[in-house]
Amino acid sequence: MPELELFLRWVHFIAGTIWVGMLFFFTLVNTPYIKITKPEERPAHIPKLMPLALAWFRYASVVTVLVGLMLIYIKYWSVGDVVQSDSAKTILVGGILGIIMMLNVWLFIWPNQKRIIQATVKGEKPDPSWGKRALLFSRINFTLSYPMLLFMGASSHYPMGWGMILITGVITALIGLGIVLYVQR
Secondary structure (H helix, E strand, O other): OHHHHHHHHHHHHHHHHHHHHHHHHHHHHHHHHHHHOOOOOHHHHHHHHHHHHHHHHHHHHHHHHHHHHHHHHHHOHHHOOOOOOHHHHHHHHHHHHHHHHHHHHHHHHHHHHHHHHHHHHOOOOOOHHHHHHHHHHHHHHHHHHHHHHHHHHHHHHOOOOHHHHHHHHHHHHHHHHHHHHHHOO
């Protein structure tokens, strides 16, 4: 079983790197780039770049969460440790944040981006509310990624109790929020 856990950790790490890397690209590079791009230039970029980038983004989120759930089951739940140890508490909170982020991708970000892509391909002007909704949930995911990443690493290196999880979760989320608001101002 250690070989399976190692393989799953590797897949989880690679998929998570793709997912969060794409999230950081959209938040820190693409959104500011779109703001400085002339409106008449955007239709040339959106139909080519966004479907491919969003496909990697969407499917990496699913793989990351599903493999993460397998790992939580193998390492904690199968031996009865749901929230008994600080390590299980820390990884559980990180996992919950990851699930929320994946749901945001599939329920809010992707459907709105898909509408924007389809309208652009048809030569129509996308409804501005689609972009605003996708941007809001992307900002939420960027903000949540900071504590999520902290808890993922901390579960095996610096496990935390509920109080420390709350304190560090709020602080790291505020850091993520501050960064996204500064970069996208």
